[in-house]
Every structure is written in C-alpha cells, then in structure tokens.
Amino acid sequence: MKAAIISDTHSYFDEMIANNCSLCDEIWHAGDIGDLALFDRLAAIKPLRAVYGNIDGHELRSFLPEVQKFSVEGLKVIMTHIGGYPGRYEKKVREWLLHEQADIFISGHSHILKVMPDKAHNLLHINPGAAGKYGLHKVRTMIIIDISDRKIRDLKVIELGKRGII
Numbered sequence: 001m002k003a004a005i006i007s008d009t010h011s012y013f014d015e016m017i018a019n020n021c022s023l024c025d026e027i028w029h030a031g032d033i034g035d036l037a038l039f040d041r042l043a044a045i046k047p048l049r050a051v052y053g054n055i056d057g058h059e060l061r062s063f064l065p066e067v068q069k070f071s072v073e074g075l076k077v078i079m080t081h082i083g084g085y086p087g088r089y090e091k092k093v094r095e096w097l098l099h100e101q102a103d104i105f106i107s108g109h110s111h112i113l114k115v116m117p118d119k120a121h122n123l124l125h126i127n128p129g130a131a132g133k134y135g136l137h138k139v140r141t142m143i144i145i146d147i148s149d150r151k152i153r154d155l156k157v158i159e160l161g162k163r164g165i166i
Contacts, residue, residue: 007108
C-alpha cells in the first residue's frame with residue numbers, strides 16, 4: 001500500500017501534487033488544506049484521509065476531525081496537524097501516543113520536513129513539510145510511503161519545486 005503524505009497546501013494545487021498522488025493508493029493530508037475545492041480535487045484523485053489544520057475554516061472543520069487514528073497493513077497511524085516532535089510533543093499528542101501504541105505519527109504545521117524515529121514511543125515521526133506556496137519554507141515537499149506486511153518498505157521525499165514568491 002502506497003500513501004502520499006502531504007500537509008500545508010493552503011489552497012495551492014499543481015500538477016506535481018496531482019501526479020505524485022495519482023501513483024499512490026491513498027492520500028493522507030495532515031491539515032491546513034485551505035479550502036473545500038482543494039479537498040475535493042485531492043479526493044477525486046485517490047481516497048483521502050485528512051485532518052483539519054489551524055487555518056482551515058468552518059466548512060472543512062464541519063466534517064474533518066482534529067485527529068485520525070487508523071491502521072494500514074497492520075501498522076497503526078495517528079495523524080494530526082499540530083503535533084510537535086519527539087521529546088516535545090503537544091500535551092494531547094503525548095496522551096494519544098501513551099494510550100494508542102502507534103507505529104507512525106504524522107503531523108504538519110511547521111512547514112519543516114522531518115522524518116525521525118521516536119525511540120521513547122517506538123514509532124516513526126513524519127512531518128511531510130509543506131506542499132503549498134504559503135509560508136517560510138523554501139522548497140515544497142511531500143512524502144510517499146510504501147507499507148506492507150507491518151513494515152515500511154520504502155519512504156521517498158518528493159521535492160515539488162521552489163515555494164516561489166506570494
């Protein structure tokens with residue numbers, strides 16, 4: 001099973017995002033989608049799991065959760081927008097991780113791509129960076145992860161191009 005992991009699109013969509021997402025079985029969006037039109041465009045490509053982010057308005061918050069907890073190929077995934085990092089998680093994230101025994105924790109918000117092990121919780125932390133053009137990041141990024149038989153078989157960082165000037 002391949003998943004495209006993106007975050008912080010802030011209503012921005014281009015063919016690079018579409019092309020990479022179309023290669024996957026699912027799209028996982030870690031918040032700050034931007035608007036319903038972008039959500040619908042992504043959902044038209046592949047099945048979409050998403051959470052709302054701090055810039056997402058009432059329309060998206062009316063049907064998206066703050067946190068997604070799901071299993072894929074035997075691995076438990078927790079995804080939220082504002083999560084922090086190993087050793088510096090948000091309080092509610094620490095509680096989820098203590099009770100849920102996740103294998104993968106995904107968050108966005110910082111616009112900084114990071115993939116790092118969390119030995120204290122025995123999981124992989126993933127922040128895919130930002131796929132949109134709004135923010136201080138220099139390069140737009142996303143991640144493609146390949147999971148099978150309770151293992152991450154491959155993880156690719158995709159550079160989508162320079163952020164550009166807004």
